[in-house]
Amino acid sequence: ARPKVGYFYSGKSDINVFSQEAEKYLVEDVMKMPVVVTEDSTIYDAIVTLFLEDTGTIYVVANNYLSGVVSRKDFLKTLMGGGDMNKMPVGMIMTRMPNLATVTKNETIIEAANRIVENEVDSLPVVEVMEENGKERLKVIGKVSKSNITELFVNLCKK
Amino acid sequence: ARPKVGYFYSGKSDINVFSQEAEKYLVEDVMKMPVVVTEDSTIYDAIVTLFLEDTGTIYVVANNYLSGVVSRKDFLKTLMGGGDMNKMPVGMIMTRMPNLATVTKNETIIEAANRIVENEVDSLPVVEVMEENGKERLKVIGKVSKSNITELFVNLCKK
Numbered sequence: 001a002r003p004k005v006g007y008f009y010s011g012k013s014d015i016n017v018f019s020q021e022a023e024k025y026l027v028e029d030v031m032k033m034p035v036v037v038t039e040d041s042t043i044y045d046a047i048v049t050l051f052l053e054d055t056g057t058i059y060v061v062a063n064n065y066l067s068g069v070v071s072r073k074d075f076l077k078t079l080m081g082g083g084d085m086n087k088m089p090v091g092m093i094m095t096r097m098p099n100l101a102t103v104t105k106n107e108t109i110i111e112a113a114n115r116i117v118e119n120e121v122d123s124l125p126v127v128e129v130m131e132e133n134g135k136e137r138l139k140v141i142g143k144v145s146k147s148n149i150t151e152l153f154v155n156l157c158k159k
Numbered sequence: 160a161r162p163k164v165g166y167f168y169s170g171k172s173d174i175n176v177f178s179q180e181a182e183k184y185l186v187e188d189v190m191k192m193p194v195v196v197t198e199d200s201t202i203y204d205a206i207v208t209l210f211l212e213d214t215g216t217i218y219v220v221a222n223n224y225l226s227g228v229v230s231r232k233d234f235l236k237t238l239m240g241g242g243d244m245n246k247m248p249v250g251m252i253m254t255r256m257p258n259l260a261t262v263t264k265n266e267t268i269i270e271a272a273n274r275i276v277e278n279e280v281d282s283l284p285v286v287e288v289m290e291e292n293g294k295e296r297l298k299v300i301g302k303v304s305k306s307n308i309t310e311l312f313v314n315l316c317k318k
Contacts, residue, residue, distance in 0.1 A: 113316075153311075158175075
């Protein structure tokens with residue numbers, strides 16, 4: 001029988017090596033440029049922007065601060081419903097603040113991934129929290145998506 | 160000075176602990192049910208299916224075998240172009256075989272994630288390769304997406 005003495009306890013079983021590696025990555029390390037339109041843009045113009053920028057989600061701003069999010073799904077629903085896309089502004093169909101999940105650039109990718117899964121969204125706007133007249137305002141500075149996380153997963157498996 | 164003798168070389172630097180853990184997961188461990196329509200379904204019916212099943216991509220079959228893939232983006236483009244969604248079949252607008260990236264259930268999630276990133280798609284149909292009259296046919300048995308990979312990433316970081 002193999003002697004039970006002299007072996008080395010590494011303590012590894014207590015450590016999640018996976019998260020230990022993953023938590024080194026912050027949102028700012030993987031975030032992409034956001035695609036942004038103003039709340040009064042027509043649905044038509046926003047859809048054209050969506051195709052030209054080849055993205056699935058657009059962030060909407062009013063007075064330069066985040067006011068909403070609009071996605072392919074929202075646009076498709078509007079067109080199916082027969083809305084006039086040349087007249088209706090995106091502000092009418094977007095998901096509006098404060099019902100939006102966001103993330104800041106110093107949070108970890110693990111936190112961002114958790115929030116994406118919990119909120120069942122494809123991406124989160126990366127925001128800087130500002131104050132204006134005593135009110136909290138969010139400035140959009142990036143975007144972190146399931147695509148970023150899939151790419152990070154691939155890269156972490158390669159290294 | 161610290162003596163340079165007696166330290167233990169673990170060899171850890173040669174091993175990617177991340178992929179070592181991730182490669183335990185096969186496509187069949189995380190795949191979801193696919194949403195499938197036939198090639199002659201109208202675009203209208205396919206869009207209704209897309210919303211009722213709350214999915215972003217539909218797989219299209221002809222004679223029970225994979226013939227194409229159609230996504231929110233394809234539908235949005237068609238509606239923008241003024242196509243008659245009550246008459247046009249999805250077969251007219253789908254991305255058609257053999258221009259489709261697929262995966263089998265025994266491949267690893269790392270392979271699936273790589274293929275998703277390389278092909279710039281949101282999901283891959285999980286297929287079983289069959290033969291009919293000497294021709295290769297693909298039966299759709301599942302779907303693996305960026306959402307599955309994001310969820311796996313979150314779960315691996317939790318364990």
